[in-house]
Amino acid sequence: xxxxxxxxxxxxxxxxxxxxxxxxxxxxxxxxxxxxxxxxxxxxxxxxxxxxxxxxxxxxxxxxxxxxxxxxxxxxxxxxxxxxxxxxxxxxxxxxxxxxxxxxxxxxxxxxxxxxxxxxxxxxxxxxxxxxxxxxxxxxxxxxxxxxxxxxxxxxxxxxxxxxxxxxxxxxxxxxxxxxxxxxxxxxxxxxxxxxxxxxxxxxxxxxxxxxxxxxxxxxxxxxx
Amino acid sequence: xxxxxxxxxxxxxxxxxxxxxxxxxxxxxxxxxxxxxxxxxxxxxxxxxxxxxxxxxxxxxxxxxxxxxxxxxxxxxxxxxxxxxxxxxxxxxxxxxxxxxxxxxxxxxxxxxxxxxxxxxxxxxxxxxxxxxxxxxxxxxxxxxxxxxxxxxxxxxxxxxxxxxxxxxxxxxxxxxxxxxxxxxxxxxxxxxxxxxxxxxxxxxxxxxxxxxxxxxxxxxxxxxxxxxxxxxxxxxxxxxxxxxxxxxxxxxxxxxxxxx
Numbered sequence: 375x376x377x378x379x380x381x382x383x384x385x386x387x388x389x390x391x392x393x394x395x396x397x398x399x400x401x402x403x404x405x406x407x408x409x410x411x412x413x414x415x416x417x418x419x420x421x422x423x424x425x426x427x428x429x430x431x432x433x434x435x436x437x438x439x440x441x442x443x444x445x446x447x448x449x450x451x452x453x454x455x456x457x458x459x460x461x462x463x464x465x466x467x468x469x470x471x472x473x474x475x476x477x478x479x480x481x482x483x484x485x486x487x488x489x490x491x492x493x494x495x496x497x498x499x500x501x502x503x504x505x506x507x508x509x510x511x512x513x514x515x516x517x518x519x520x521x522x523x524x525x526x527x528x529x530x531x532x533x534x535x536x537x538x539x540x541x542x543x544x545x546x547x548x549x550x551x552x553x554x555x556x557x558x559x560x561x562x563x564x565x566x567x568x569x570x571x572x573x574x575x576x577x578x579x580x581x582x583x584x585x586x587x588x589x590x591x592x593x594x595x596x597x598x599x
Numbered sequence: 600x601x602x603x604x605x606x607x608x609x610x611x612x613x614x615x616x617x618x619x620x621x622x623x624x625x626x627x628x629x630x631x632x633x634x635x636x637x638x639x640x641x642x643x644x645x646x647x648x649x650x651x652x653x654x655x656x657x658x659x660x661x662x663x664x665x666x667x668x669x670x671x672x673x674x675x676x677x678x679x680x681x682x683x684x685x686x687x688x689x690x691x692x693x694x695x696x697x698x699x700x701x702x703x704x705x706x707x708x709x710x711x712x713x714x715x716x717x718x719x720x721x722x723x724x725x726x727x728x729x730x731x732x733x734x735x736x737x738x739x740x741x742x743x744x745x746x747x748x749x750x751x752x753x754x755x756x757x758x759x760x761x762x763x764x765x766x767x768x769x770x771x772x773x774x775x776x777x778x779x780x781x782x783x784x785x786x787x788x789x790x791x792x793x794x795x796x797x798x799x800x801x802x803x804x805x806x807x808x809x810x811x812x813x814x815x816x817x818x819x820x821x822x823x824x825x826x827x828x829x830x831x832x833x834x835x836x837x838x839x840x841x842x843x844x845x846x847x848x849x850x851x852x853x854x855x856x857x858x859x860x
Contacts, residue, residue: 385764388748391753391754392751392752393748393751394748394749394750394751394761394764395748395761395763395764398749398751398759398761398763398764399753399759399796401761401762401763402759402760402793402796402797403796403797403800404797405678405796405797406797407677407797407798407801407803408676408677408806409673409676409677409798409806409809409810411803411804411809412809431812433812433813433814434812435809435810435812437673437809437810438669438810438812441676442673442676442677463712463713466713467667467668467669467712467713468665468667468669468812470713471716472665472666472714472716472717473695473717473720473723473726474666474693474694474695474714474726474727474728475665475666475728476662476663476664476665479665479813
């Protein structure tokens, strides 16, 4: 009877390799894959792979941002992996400032770092070298620079009228430059008793333009127009 | 420690050996056969496996972990772990040591959605993230307590659960000193990290290692001559969690702070 019970209750492969059912190892090993591995991704996406392999993101596997892609590798047409484009958790889960993060790991404070701008607007995720801090204002404000260059104001530096802090070049929207707010600012050069070169056109601030501000009639970047 | 451990196991083994030696015990042997053979074979395979060609382990560089939680997410996706925040095969803990020496540890939802800013940010002496998972002990307490042989250590050193054979008694969950096991609410069987056994047997990396953006996790064979894991083991001083328990974990931590439990 014991023999019958043993045959009935002890699984066939029990004890083959140890005090367990040997077939269970194959059951666990047969689990389907969800993450394909970056080697599979770069078989087709070779240009992205090559770009990433030389960038700061070389240790970041494709599926870190694009999600599990084994299904996409099996069926390219109908299964689309994630393509994160918005400013959000995909970038910030690694790059938002947290004090336990290792020193030197690039981190930002999301609230202050160009709010509302998509990360990929300035940083290519496959080659996230930080964009170079512009040397001159014209790098971003090219149209204004071109207009000013053909006006009588061409010799004036932008900082003559705009109080732009150095931080504005790194985080433009967090540190906005200031503009003049009063007629007297223009009067510093253009009023009758101003201490400025004699060939500068002058007006009497008391009766010229009455209650209007200077830039409501004169465009400061091209005052002739 | 090893002696203590032997003393605990030996009487049963001795008993079985003596039973085998008795000529009149043939019937008993027939019944107990699988159990007795099982113990011997397990012992033999454990002895062999330390020199076996494939013997898996993991290295974790604590100073590289950024606490992004991608490993937790990848683990849940790859292994179909329940999404509720009680079931984790791997999770990330944040240790914050304050200026007055007070240590706070948190792991909101296992770190799957990252971590919020600390409340006492100006009062931090040091802080770091520690990824945790099943330590795949070489001397696993969970296997010792399983009454039916549903959890076991394979020849390549990975501790697995036979979900068809598990009776859901939760002994192993109690026995694990690292809290690495959970009871799957759908099957009522114990479950745990398998080092992504289905991946590593195909030559792929475990999902958590695959997605770790900073390379904080290094997976490999412990007795391969040249591998990233061997290199880590040569280059850094390694610690294991709770070494005093003599579980001989195969997950090794480098730059581990003394405060980590």
